[in-house]
Amino acid sequence: MNDVKIVAIGGGTGLSILLRGLKLFSEEITAIVNVVDDGGGSGVLREDLAMLPPGDIRNCILGLASKEPVLQELFAYRFDEGRYKNQSFGNLMIAAMLGISENFEDAISKISDIFAVQGQVLPATNEDVHLVAELEDGTIVRGESKIPYQVLKKRSPIKKVFLKPLEVTALSRSIKAIEEADIIFVGPGSLYTSLIPNLLVTGISEAIVASSAKKIYLSNLMTQPGETDDFSIADHVKAIYEHSEVRFDFIVANNEEVSKEVKERYLKEASKMLMLNRKDRQYFSDQNMKVVESNFIEVRQGYVRHDIEKIVEFMNDHINKGL
Structure with missing residues (x-):
């Protein structure tokens, strides 16, 4: 285990999968998670209880949790009938904890203690956004x-995304973690609805720019219908650059193909594999960004995701050598 201080920024299942790999590498991890979700079970609680959405936070707590599997299984349990159909027990637990806490940040901190989270999980802001x-x-x-x-x-x-209200403030703990970080990951995750919203919170982009940490963009494996249709990896990075002053030192991308059957399954959903092309390489070269590519892919039950073990191998092979 290393004492490298890592900040991972994003949301959704992509960030939680990354965290499962990072916790095998370092004990000092801070996950900064977007709070703009307004759909599904999180959206219901957000509307009913006027609270910040807990879903992405819940997944990240599970990603860094050290408690026994049965407790993690309970936290992830989703009701399959009745009024709570499709609602997660973990979401309800966070909502209950909020009722006995000062604010959302305090509630997440208490939940994190219960699950012996390795590091800390922080909402991008405590404000309703x-x-x-x-x-x-x-x-x-x-x-x-x-x-x-x-x-x-x-x-x-x-064309662009923005927050309402425009000015929402980052947590001081998030800023401190970014200032002290050795490595900052952005991604994987939905470009416009998970990654960029974090960078629009006042103070986060500025802290990343000022930080001496190595800044890494971990590319998604697939395009996302209705969000990044026909995007290349460089297009993802350009969108981040258009929305913030953040600039990356490294681009980490998968270079392994999937089977024809898996590819066709995703094509039916209008989703394509993201792999570096010639224009990507030229753009990253022009921007003085180093490209690291390898087989980072895992296919389970026909679904493509990042392979935790391969991410840890990348950390050991590249980060321990000073990148």
């Missing part, structure tokens, strides 16, 4: 869960 997108045709879409649907409906890609 929503995501808004402007599409290329001028359409304004309010609400994270509505954005991909409207992109597909209008057949108009995202």
Whole structure:
């Protein structure tokens, strides 16, 4: 185990999978997680209880948890019938903890203690914030869960996203973690609805820019319908650059193909594999970014995801050697 201080920024299942790998490498991990989700079980609790969405936070707590599997299984349990159908027990537990805590950050800290989280999981902000997108045709879409649907409906890609209210403040603990970090990961995760929203929170991008840490973009494995249709890896990075002052030192990307059957399954859902092309390589070279590529892929039950063991191998092979 290393004493390297790592900050991982994102949301969704991508970040939680990354955290499962990072905790095998270091004990000093800070996950900074977006809080703009307004769909599914998180959206229901957000509307009913006027709380920040717990879903992505819940997944990241599980990613860094050290407690016995049965407790983790309980936290991840999702009801399959009745009024709570599709609701996660973990979401309800966070909601209950919020009721006896000072604020959302304090509630997450207490939950993290219960699960012996290796490091810390922090919401990007304690303030109630929503995501808004402007599409290329001028359409304004309010609400994270509505954005991909409207992109597909209008057949108009995202031009930019922003927060409402525009000015929301990052947690001081997040800023401190970024300032002290040796390595900062952005990604994997939904580009416009998981990654960029974190960077729009006042103080986070500025702290990343000022930090002496190595800044790494970990590429998604697939494009996302209604969000990054036909995007290349470089297009993902360009979108981050257009929304913030953050600049990366390294791009980490998968270079392993999947089977024809898996590829065709994703194509039916309008999702394509993301692999470096010639233009990507030229762009990253022009921007003085080092590209690290390897087989980072794992296929389980037909679904593509990052392989935890291979991520740990990457950490050992590259980070221990000073990248």
